[in-house]
Amino acid sequence: MSKIRIVDLYKSFEQKQVLKGVNLEIMAGEIMVIIGQSGSGKSVLLKHIIGIMKPDQGQIFIDEEEITSLSGEALTKISRKFGMLFQGAALFDSLTVAENVAFGLRRHTDLSEEEIQQVVRTSLERVGLRGVENLLPYELSGGMKKRVGLARAIAYNPEIILYDEPTTGLDPIRADAINDLILQLKEQLHVTSVVITHDMNTTYKVADRIGMLYDGRIIETGTPEEIKNSRNPVVQQFIHGRAAGPIVEW
C-alpha cells in the first residue's frame, strides 16, 4: 500500500523551473532514498511532501488523502504524521536540547510535564544520547545536533520520517552511525522513511528503493541492485561520481 503518492508535481521560483512533473510512489514501511545533484530540487520536493511548500501544479497524497490543498488545522493534523530531520538539524537556538525535543509534544499532545520528560529521555536514548537535556544547541557537535534533530523528529511517534541530507558535514564514522540509526528507527518504529542525499554510501546502506531526481523529474526508480545495473547514462554517471558524462550542469 502506498504511503506517499506524488502526482505530476511542478514548482518554479521566479524564472527557474525546479520541479517539472515529479511522479513517485513510496510504500508504507520502506526506506526510499532520493538521489540527485546539489540544487536539483531534492529539498524542495521534501518540503512539498511535508506541506511547507505549495506546488504550482500537481498533487501529493498521504495515506490517499490529498494534502496540497490543505491549510490551517487540517494541514497541522497531517504534519503530525511527519518527523523531519533537517540538513543542519535546525534546532531552535534559544531552547535547550530537552525543550527542542519536547517542542512538538507540548503543542500537540495532552501529556503531563512528567510524561513529556520521559518521552524526551526515551527519544534521546533511542538516538544514543544521555545527559544532554540541559545543553544548548551551540554546545553540541555536528553529529550530536543531527541526533537531537532526529530525537525531535521521532518524539511524537511519526508515521513518516523525512531525512534531508542526514550525513552531510559529518565524518565517515559519524555518518555511518546516522545510517545505522535510520535503519534502527525503521525496525523499531516501523516508519516509512524518505531520505534525500547525494552520498552513495548512505544510499546503498539504507535504501530499500532508490529514485533519481534529474532535470526536475524522477528519471528512474528501483532497488539498489537495479539502480547499480541501470542503463541510463545519467544514473550511471551520478552513482559513479564521474565528471564526464551527460550531466554537465554546475
Place this chain on the structure above:
Amino acid sequence: MEKQTWIPLNNFFYELGQVFELTIQGIKGIFQKPFEKRNFLQQLEEVGVNSLPVVSLTAAFGGLVFGLQTYLAFHRYIGPGSESQGGPIIAVGLCRELIPILVGLMVAGRIGSAMAAEIGTMRITEQIDALLSLGASPIRYLVVPRILASLIMVPCLTLYGDIIAIFGGFAYNVFLMKVNQTLYVQNTLKYFEMWDISVGLIKAVVFGLVIAVVGCWQGMTTEGGAEGVGRATTKSVVVASIVILILNFFLSKLLPSTL
C-alpha cells in the same frame, strides 16, 4: 522596455501588500490561541527592560539640550527674566515630539535590527521550516509576541523618557541657569496638559507597531546566507526610521493640539 519600468513598482506594491497582511495576521494573532507566553515575556524584557539604559541616556541629554536652547531663545529674544516661561514649551515639545521620535529611533536601532537578525538567522538555518514541520505557526510563535511586546513597551519607554527629559530641562534651567523655580513650575503646570503626554503615547504605539512589523518582515524574508542577514538587519533600521519620521509628521498634523 515599458514592461520593465513597471516591475519595481509592481514589486513594491506586492511587498507592501505582504507587509500589510503580516501586520493584520500579527494583530489578529494577539487574540488567538495558543499564546506564546514565554516568548512574549522574553520580548517584554528585551524591548522594555534592556532598552532602559539607552532610553535614559538619550532622554536625559535630549531634555538637557532642549532646556538649553529654550533658555537661550527666551533670554535672547524676550529678555532676561522671561526664561521661566520656557517650562511649558520644553515639556510640550519633549512629550509630543522629541521623546517619541528619539525612543522610536533608538528602539528601531536596538530592537528592530535584533528582530530582523534573529528571525533572519532562523530563516536561513531552516528553523522556520522546522517550526512549520512541527505544526507551529511562525507568525504566532515569532511575530505576535514581538508585536505585542513592542505595542506595550515602546509607550512605556516613551513615558519613562518623558519624565527623565522633563527633569533634564528643569535641571538645566533651575539648577544650572538659576531660573526662578516656582515660576518655572507654575508656568509648566498652567499650560502643560495630559493630552500632550497622550499624543506622544499614541505616536509611540504606532512606532512600536512599525518597528516590530518591519523587523519581523525583514527577518521572515531574509535570503542569501550571512550576507542576507546583514542586509535585512540594516534595511530594518533604515526602513523603520524613515517610516517613523514620515508618520510622525502626519500624526502631529492629524492629532488635535488640545482636547
